[in-house]
Amino acid sequence: MPKGIHRRWALPEPALGALWDSILIDEHRKAQLLSQAIVNFTVRPKVSRDVIPLHGVILLVGPPGTGKTSLARGLAHRVSQVLKGARMQLLEVEPHSLTSSAMGKTQRAVSDLFSQSIAESAANGPTIVLLDEVETLAVDRSKLSLDANPIDIHRATDAVLVQLDLLAEQHPNLLFVATSNFPEAVDSAFTSRCDLIMEIPLPDEAACEQILRACLSGLAITFPDVAGLTRDADFADCVSACVGLDGRAIRKMVANALAADPQTAINPNSLSIGNLLSAARYAKEQRTKTKVKP
Structure with a gap:
């Protein structure tokens, strides 16, 4: 080459x-x-x-x-x-x-x-x-x-x-x-x-939802229980928490949520909405601290 x-x-x-x-x-x-x-x-x-x-x-x-x-x-x-x-x-x-x-x-x-x-x-x-x-x-x-x-x-x-x-x-x-x-x-x-x-702007709320749904659906192919998270009553809160993150950061946020604790890391089927919310909020905080321009 x-x-x-x-x-x-x-x-x-x-x-x-x-x-x-x-x-x-x-x-x-x-x-x-x-x-x-x-x-x-x-x-x-x-x-x-x-x-x-x-x-x-x-x-x-x-x-x-x-x-x-x-x-x-x-x-x-x-x-x-x-x-x-x-x-x-x-x-x-x-x-x-x-x-x-x-x-x-x-x-x-x-x-x-x-x-x-x-x-x-x-x-x-x-x-x-x-x-x-x-x-x-x-x-x-x-x-x-x-x-x-x-x-x-x-x-x-x-x-x-x-x-x-x-x-x-x-x-x-x-x-x-x-x-x-x-x-x-x-x-x-x-x-x-x-x-x-x-x-090419940061994703809006509708795009954040699509990205998060696609990520969780892909994860559910291997860990089926994850699929239920998109039907959770608080899923919309997770989406709102993602607004301001880029698409790559949203997917990495899901990975961080899987590492919320050793139990979830060992058994990703136990991933919860609470894990996702915490990871999304933490990602937003870090973005603000490092002053990444939106």
Whole structure:
């Protein structure tokens, strides 16, 4: 696997489709995201960039744990389903593998990834590239300090921007889907190149209920008594206690509830609504203490 490419998927891939279905956000947002990605492959190759300056870049932003990466992977599957007959692939970039403390090496690694590995893939057919934690590659240059070799980081961001422009001109069948937990850390020149910036918010109460129900139902496959918790009169209180947590935190909260005491840990069938409520409230308290931004 070329340096910087963490994983390569042939599309469509049903496992990625399951990820798309598992992320509970407003269906209008999902439809908008899918439509924007489709436009990249249906309109962009046929319309001059002087008319519509599409760069083939979508940016998903929001708090950690809201499913941005899963949504991006699922998006690739859904696009390939819609564009039947196109032999598409998804490349996942590992940005941290490109950084180096040696002067100039990060810049060269970024340039080689985009100009060689990604360009070669796009030359062979429609390609979607997932750029997770894009602030690692396109850091806001206006906020750089004098620490940690900022000159090389500055040049790496320059390399990303130059390559995005070149690839946009040469490969209209290429789409980047980037994610960021900290959009304020992403360089403004990168965001200006994005065709769509979409915020993926924390789940609302209805979504929290769906996530919690799905988690408990999955657990009940192995431990059947857990299924009854969703019918408990106080289940709604558990849902309300989850509001303000992200989807990942809700699922981890259930794991914490299973560890409420040794008896429950030994016999998960004894999990109670009280365990869930305590775990949810504790998770909220910790979120407040660590000042995780909602």
